[in-house]
Amino acid sequence: MSINLDELSVDELEKLIKQAETALDKKRKAELKNAQAVLEKMAKDLGVSPEALLKDTAGNKKATRKKAAKKKTGVRRPAKVKYRDPNDSSNTWTGRGKRPLWLQGALEKGAKLEDFAVE
Structure with missing residues (x-):
């Protein structure tokens, strides 16, 4: 048709x-x-x-x-800051992943990781 x-x-x-x-x-x-x-x-x-x-x-x-x-999907919350540079508070690290350059440099100069811990 x-x-x-x-x-x-x-x-x-x-x-x-x-x-x-x-x-x-x-x-x-x-x-x-x-x-x-x-x-x-x-x-x-x-x-x-x-x-x-x-x-x-x-x-x-x-x-x-x-x-x-039940599957976990979505956006993860940012990890809490565990370490902070006392000379520049904008330099932070969560303790995850590769260490940032500012922290590597300080550790090479003899600083201890505990010196940068956030309380």
Whole structure:
């Protein structure tokens, strides 16, 4: 079925749209009834009510979501500063990763790591 839409007037197009929407609504209702019949048959074969069948399905989805929600995602909080340069308070180190150059230089000159600890 092919309709040349270019040949239709505005009124004819609007009428066609309304007819299509009505037909679509009827098809959806028919498919819903068919799905309900299939669901009822499956429930009957399993010996449960359709409501119980749907409830179990919804429960399984929630359990899956809860497991997924337990995964730790998102932004990490910044680590606390553990060491600070007494000569320049903007020089800090959390104790993680490579030691910063300001701290390496001070340690090479004989300073102790404890001298820079933040209390």
